[in-house]
Amino acid sequence: MAKRQRPKKPNVTGRNDTSRFVRLDYRILNSNAYRALSPNDRALLVELVMLYNGQNNGSLYLSVRDGAARMGVADVNAARRSFATLQELGFIQMTEDAFFQVKAKESSRARCWRLTWLAGPGRKAPSWEFLECEPEPKTQPRKRMERGQSALKAHRKARSSGQLPVLDSSTIDED
Structure with a gap:
């Protein structure tokens, strides 16, 4: 019978060597620029943040092909568009071009x-930079941003009045 392994305990500094996490600040998630991102753009952003180890910002090497593979999309042009959108909205900057x-x-x-x-x-x-960036008017990212803003506004209004959608759902059986 195999011996059950215990989870590793934190080291002297309080860190656990077995697990890392990706931190997305609330200011990022609540920004207009983030609301304008497509699901592919958000997936690429998470993949770039996963490359960050706490000391290598500015040295995050990721090609368009590798980005597409990590995002799980077959279309390299989708990854190229996501890189362009993240740059345009101020989430990332290129420090060295490909060679x-x-x-x-x-x-x-x-x-x-x-x-x-x-x-x-x-x-x-x-x-x-992304806190001051907004997409151009009459574009798909702008429409996406406005839909996200209205959904957040409706949620905040419902939460403040005590009418959360889950509590007012018609699918919940009331006994």
Whole structure:
């Protein structure tokens, strides 16, 4: 019979070596720019944040092909559009462009990214650019942002008046 392993205890600094987590600040999730992101854009953002280890912001290497594979989409153009949208709305900045040569392995590399809400290389302060960014009027991201804002407003109004949708649902049996 196999011996059951106990979970590892935190080390002296209070950290657990077995598990990492991705932190998305509430300001990010509540911003207009985040509301304008498509599901693919949000998936790519999470994949980029997963590459961050606490010290490598500005050195997050992710190519369009690898981004598409990590997002689970077959269309490389969808990943390319997601990178462009995240840059346009101020969530990421490119720190180094891609450079590929067939015969020079040591100099070939994917694009390098920086997350704008985290401190960058050389202790560069976070810029939080996306807080001031909004999509152009009459575009799909703008419509997505406005729908998200109205849904949040309706939820906050219902919560403040004590009428949450789950409590007022017609699918709940009242005995």
